[in-house]
Amino acid sequence: xxxxxxxxxxxxxxxxxxxxxxxxxxxxxxxxxxxxxxxxxxxxxxxxxxxxxxxxxxxxxxxxxxxxxxxxxxxxxxxxxxxxxxxxxxxxxxxxxxxxxxxxxxxxxxxxxxxxxxxxxxxxxxxxxxxxxxxxxxxxxxxxxxxxxxxxxxxxxxxxxxxxxxxxxxxxxxxxxxxxxxxxxxxxxxxxxxxxxxxxxxxxxxxxxxxxxxxxxxxxxxxxxxxxxxxxxxxxxxxxxxxxxxxxxxxxxxxxxxxxxx
Amino acid sequence: xxxxxxxxxxxxxxxxxxxxxxxxxxxxxxxxxxxxxxxxxxxxxxxxxxxxxxxxxxxxxxxxxxxxxxxxxxxxxxxxxxxxxxxxxxxxxxxxxxxxxxxxxxxxxxxxxxxxxxxxxxxxxxxxxxxxxxxxxxxxxxxxxxxxxxxxxxxxxxxxxxxxxxxxxxxxxxxxxxxxxxxxxxxxxxxxxxxxxxxxxxxxxxxxxxxxxxxxxxxxxxxxxxxxxxxxxxxxxxxxxxxxxxxxxxxxxxxxxxxxxxxxxxxxxxxxxxxxxxxxxxxxxxxxxxxxxxxxxxxxxxxxxxxxxxxxxxxxxxxxxxxxxxxxxxxxxxxxxxxxxxxxxxxxxxxxxxxxxxxxxxxxxxxxxxxxxxxxxxxxxxxxxxxxxxxxxxxx
Ligand SMILES: Cc1cc2nc3c(=O)[nH]c(=O)nc-3n(C[C@H](O)[C@H](O)[C@H](O)COP(=O)(O)OP(=O)(O)OC[C@H]3O[C@@H](n4cnc5c(N)ncnc54)[C@H](O)[C@@H]3O)c2cc1C
Ligand SMILES: Nc1ncnc2c1ncn2[C@@H]1O[C@H](COP(=O)(O)O)[C@@H](O)[C@H]1O
Numbered sequence: 001x002x003x004x005x006x007x008x009x010x011x012x013x014x015x016x017x018x019x020x021x022x023x024x025x026x027x028x029x030x031x032x033x034x035x036x037x038x039x040x041x042x043x044x045x046x047x048x049x050x051x052x053x054x055x056x057x058x059x060x061x062x063x064x065x066x067x068x069x070x071x072x073x074x075x076x077x078x079x080x081x082x083x084x085x086x087x088x089x090x091x092x093x094x095x096x097x098x099x100x101x102x103x104x105x106x107x108x109x110x111x112x113x114x115x116x117x118x119x120x121x122x123x124x125x126x127x128x129x130x131x132x133x134x135x136x137x138x139x140x141x142x143x144x145x146x147x148x149x150x151x152x153x154x155x156x157x158x159x160x161x162x163x164x165x166x167x168x169x170x171x172x173x174x175x176x177x178x179x180x181x182x183x184x185x186x187x188x189x190x191x192x193x194x195x196x197x198x199x200x201x202x203x204x205x206x207x208x209x210x211x212x213x214x215x216x217x218x219x220x221x222x223x224x225x226x227x228x229x230x231x232x233x234x235x236x237x238x239x240x241x242x243x244x245x246x247x248x249x250x251x252x253x254x255x256x257x258x259x260x261x262x
Numbered sequence: 263x264x265x266x267x268x269x270x271x272x273x274x275x276x277x278x279x280x281x282x283x284x285x286x287x288x289x290x291x292x293x294x295x296x297x298x299x300x301x302x303x304x305x306x307x308x309x310x311x312x313x314x315x316x317x318x319x320x321x322x323x324x325x326x327x328x329x330x331x332x333x334x335x336x337x338x339x340x341x342x343x344x345x346x347x348x349x350x351x352x353x354x355x356x357x358x359x360x361x362x363x364x365x366x367x368x369x370x371x372x373x374x375x376x377x378x379x380x381x382x383x384x385x386x387x388x389x390x391x392x393x394x395x396x397x398x399x400x401x402x403x404x405x406x407x408x409x410x411x412x413x414x415x416x417x418x419x420x421x422x423x424x425x426x427x428x429x430x431x432x433x434x435x436x437x438x439x440x441x442x443x444x445x446x447x448x449x450x451x452x453x454x455x456x457x458x459x460x461x462x463x464x465x466x467x468x469x470x471x472x473x474x475x476x477x478x479x480x481x482x483x484x485x486x487x488x489x490x491x492x493x494x495x496x497x498x499x500x501x502x503x504x505x506x507x508x509x510x511x512x513x514x515x516x517x518x519x520x521x522x523x524x525x526x527x528x529x530x531x532x533x534x535x536x537x538x539x540x541x542x543x544x545x546x547x548x549x550x551x552x553x554x555x556x557x558x559x560x561x562x563x564x565x566x567x568x569x570x571x572x573x574x575x576x577x578x579x580x581x582x583x584x585x586x587x588x589x590x591x592x593x594x595x596x597x598x599x600x601x602x603x604x605x606x607x608x609x610x611x612x613x614x615x616x617x618x619x620x621x622x623x624x625x626x627x628x629x630x631x632x633x634x635x636x637x638x639x640x641x642x643x644x645x646x647x648x649x650x651x652x653x654x655x656x657x658x
Contacts, residue, residue, distance in 0.1 A: 011468075036589065095447075096439060107308045122588060124467055126447035128435035131403070135439035138305025140404055140519040143432040146582075157523070161583065163428045164340065164534050165527040171520040181589055182582040223444030223481040227462070229474050238621065238637035248638045249648035252620065255636060259618060261540065261597040262564055262653070 001055040001151075003045040003114045004106050005079065006133065007038040009063050009070035010123040034070045037118025039077075039186040040179045045116050046078050047184065048151060056080045058109055062090055062101055068202050076189030076197035083109065087206040092219030095124075099132030101217050104210040106137060114156070115176040119144060127178070134176035141176040142169055146183050264318050267294045271314035278306040278315060286515060327459060329418055330482035333359040336410070336424040336433070337368040337382055337390075340401070344378055346495065346537050347425030349385045351488060353496035355423055356386040358454045358461070364420060365389055369413065371406055373399035376506075383504040386496050391417075393509040397516055400525075401429050404517030407436040413509055414441060419483050421454075421461055426487040427536065438485050444478035445485040448592070450492050450615070451475075461486065470611045490536045491594040492615075528583055535586065540566025540597045543586055543613070544574050547602020547623060547642055551579040556646040557601055563653045569593065569613075571603045587612035602642040605630025622646070 012033040034042075042059065049055040059074035061067045062085040071082035085105055093101065106112050115134070120127035127143070134141030147159040149168065157170050161180055171177075189197070207217060215221060241251045256262035274292030281287075286300040294314070296306075307315050335355045338345040352368060359366035367389040368382040379390040391413060397405050410433070414422065422437075424430035426448045438445035450473075451464030461484045463476045478484045528534075535541060542561040544554055554568075561568045569586040570579070586593055588608040598616035603609060605621070605628055613619070614633045621634035622642045631637045638645055 094444065095435065096442070096444065099435075099439060122468075124447075127431050128438075128445060128447055131432055131435035132439040135407075135436050137308070140517070141432075141436070142403070142520060144428055159526075161428065162340075162525075163345075163536060165525060167522050168524040168526070169520050169522050175519070180582070223442075223478050224446060225477050225479060227475045227477050229472055231472065238631050238634035240637045240639065242639075245640055245644035245648045246652075248640060249645055249652055252636060252638060253649060253652055256597065256618075256620075261618060 001048070001052060001114060002058065002109070002112045003048060003055060003116065004058045004060055004109060004112045005038070005041045005045045005074065006102055006115065006117045006129070007042065007059055007061050007070055007074055008035045008118075008121045008123075009033070009061060009067040010035045010121055032066065032069065034073050035118055035121045035123075037120060037122070037179070037181065039118075040181050040183050041116040041118050042074050042077055042079060043184045043186040044148065044179055045114075046187070048114070048148065052151065058083065058112070060102060060105055060109070061085065062093070062098060062105075064091075065204075068204075071202050072197040072200065073189070075200050076193040077187060078189075078193055082200065082202050084202050084204045085206075085210070086204050087208075089207045089214065089218050092222060093217065094222035094224045095126050095128040095132055096223060097217050097219075097221035099129050100136050100221065101210065101212060102129070103133045103136030104212050105205060106133070108205070108210060113174040115139075115174075117176065117178045119178050119180050130176060130178040137174070137176070139174050139176055140171055141178070142171055143178045145177045145179045148177075148183075265296055265300060266316045266318075267296060268314045268316055269293050271312045272310075273312060273314075275311070277309050277311065281306050281309040325480065325482060327420075327480075327482050330420040332364045332417070332419045332421075333362070333366050334414075334419040334422045334483075335366070335368050335387070336422065336430065337370040337378065338425050338427060338429055339370065339372050339375055339378060340429075342372070342375060342378070344381060345425055345427060345429075345490075347427060347430075347488065347490040349381070349495045350490065350493040351423045351425065352382065352385040352387055354452055354488070354493040355421075356496060358421060358452065359388075361454050361456050362420065362459060363456075367391060367419070369393075369410065371398045371409060373397075379506055381498075383502050384498045384500055386499075386502075387504050389505050389507060391507050391509055393511060395511055400522055401433075402520055402522065403432055403436055404519055406433050407440065408515075408517055409509070409511060411437050411440045412511075414483060420459060422483050422485045423452075424485070424487045426489045430487045434485060434487050441483070443481045443483055443485060444476075445487070446476045446478070447487050449486045449488045452486065452488065460484070466615075470614055471607070489592065489594060535567050535569055535584070535591050535593045535595075538567035538593070538595050540564045540599075541569045541586070541593055541595045541613075541616075542566055542599045542601065543569035543571065543603060544580065544601055545571045545603030546573040546577070547604075548574070549602075549643065551577075553643060554579055556643075556650065559650050560599070560646055560653075563650060564597070566595070566597070569598075571606075571609050600630050600634075601646060603630055604628050605633065 057079040117130035144161040150157040335351040368387040446463040570584040588611040599620040621630040
């Protein structure tokens, strides 16, 4: 089975700063990492391959040239191949354009029967790219997978988290899943993997390689536009409640009752 | 949007026939023919080795924005109960619809759910589109996306709002991608500009450290998912009536590529954190898993749910659905009581927009106090039993 994992490189902290003059994020000096959720997707792909005793895992990322570092991390963990989609024409893509581009690359890789994505990326937090890739491929998708129960040649049984419990579903392949962290504990790369990652040649595909519709990639292909970016103001200074534990409890409960919440 | 078989390229190889999830393709006179059941999903396009199937999607600029009218709210229901966020969205939707001078509709999909329409009218819907069928009884991306997309194509609403729930966040991107339109996730603010009809959608990014306002100026419909508990449920007007429109689905083919085998309700009933009014959350400061009992008891007394920090979940004290924060759930209850939680940014990302935050921590420097409404410096193992005792005294 050929499995593709979509991984995104994100800033290693969510404590971002804004350049007030330009209203853009200051990215310099902030190290990048693999989107934490995508590590679970990589791990699960590797486990499926191990379970089946054969297969190929391909990691895929769209981003600037340095996103190759994220792919190297995936290689160090054990993925067989990695592909970077990088082209100035891809820049400024929203989820729709990103998903279209990634779907085109999955078609080009060929014979992929399963795509795994993280639940969401921690920079944008949209959780939209996975389902949108599936739609572009015309495949079924299921979000928030916490367990893969059975893998057959044409069907896979999974468990997904819902708002009030879990569901077990049978899904025909090819399919796309987004995974939550409950699914596994990602492995740490070993020395051998790290050496492999260092030496690996990562192919870079451009818009021309993918034969994409130029109207559907990058900024041009993005229906949504960011109009404004600002910092939320939360300058609430807490009202401190002092005294013995009994006094603190009493004073707090009185306030909460006053607000109608206790 | 249209799909065409380029007959000069088609060799009648039939590869596309099994690839169609809707069974819409047949081969006649050695040429593929796409039938009525086609859902324009595009699954056939890549399997054709001859490039003989062409799918043309609508693209932006040529779009006549004025042809799109009305505000739609997806009336999410689970097992016959409306999600709270559906009513909240009717309140906000009403406001947007009035500013635009356009009607507000609720879209209800399910099986034997007609009785819910009354609630939707009572909370402000002018119109309820009702799609009832056995295959819509439970939420599945395939059939729900197919039905909803068809309705949107037929009726052309201007704005579509869905709850940012597990269902909404899976369905909305599927539909948006099929329509080739924009979608803004997890909004916390919505305003409309009556002059342009553009929806100004505000949402947190980077774990809530940045807010962004997003527009979809050249495409319609404009789609957004909205966090539960951001907008208030509008007052219920039991006498309010509206128009019920049944949606015809006779010609629709079924996407049966995913099926539900079993539903497993969450163990420890109260885990629907996203809709809880009160959350009492456990942190590592509780010291020992047996002390979770206090948190559960307090939650019970306040009619709330139990949340947890990642440290507590990772230690195996409580299951993952309870986790609040960047890698867990984002919550916005009226009252959030953080018990022995330090307040790491990743935790704050999931709860800082709660209405009232109470922090109980023995370290006065803990960052949780920075977002708290009320701060109690002290031992959580002494304060919680006092709160429980006093609450019980009042009840007696
Ligand atoms: C990528 C990433 C994602 C993450 N996602 C999440 C997430 O979704 N949710 C999340 O919660 N965390 C998340 N974290 C982890 C987060 O950084 C913190 O490690 C975690 O929130 C700490 O949990 P805690 O506050 O319960 O524990 P601690 O940090 O151990 O804090 C315990 C607190 O309890 C106080 N305390 C101790 N004893 C007592 C007592 N007897 N009475 C009163 N107070 C006491 C201490 O002063 C301290 O402030 C994430 C981290 C990373 C790197
Ligand atoms: N630029 C990208 N390259 C590769 N995968 C991506 C990219 N953006 C998003 N993804 C995948 O889609 C998931 C959801 O991302 P998002 O919709 O941005 O929250 C991520 O966890 C990744 O698996």
